[in-house]
Amino acid sequence: MVIEIKELTSAEVGKICVPLISFNPERCLSCGSKTGIVQRFFLLNVPATEEFHKQIKKELRNKFGLSYYALCQDNDKVVTTAKCSECDDEKMHWDY
Numbered sequence: 001m002v003i004e005i006k007e008l009t010s011a012e013v014g015k016i017c018v019p020l021i022s023f024n025p026e027r028c029l030s031c032g033s034k035t036g037i038v039q040r041f042f043l044l045n046v047p048a049t050e051e052f053h054k055q056i057k058k059e060l061r062n063k064f065g066l067s068y069y070a071l072c073q074d075n076d077k078v079v080t081t082a083k084c085s086e087c088d089d090e091k092m093h094w095d096y
């Protein structure tokens with residue numbers, strides 16, 4: 001199975017997975033910054049389940065340089081990521 005990942009705009013996400021729009025990285029767990037966190041959205045060709053987890057991570061890293069993603073409960077083919085522009089870390093405190 002080849003994993004395909006396509007970046008979505010927040011407008012596109014709003015059409016397929018509304019709850020994800022308000023699920024945002026609030027604070028960087030590494031440096032504590034609350035500003036300058038860049039959130040991105042991606043559409044997968046497979047569900048983001050345990051079965052595909054490693055492949056998704058690998059593809060995200062290769063294509064977009066990202067290591068962590070959060071899931072959307074309403075649509076398991078959409079994931080979101082965050083990166084802190086202050087310290088470049090991707091581990092965030094997420095909240096609705």
Ligand SMILES: [Zn+2]
Nearest residue numbers: 028031084087
């Ligand atoms: Zn940070």
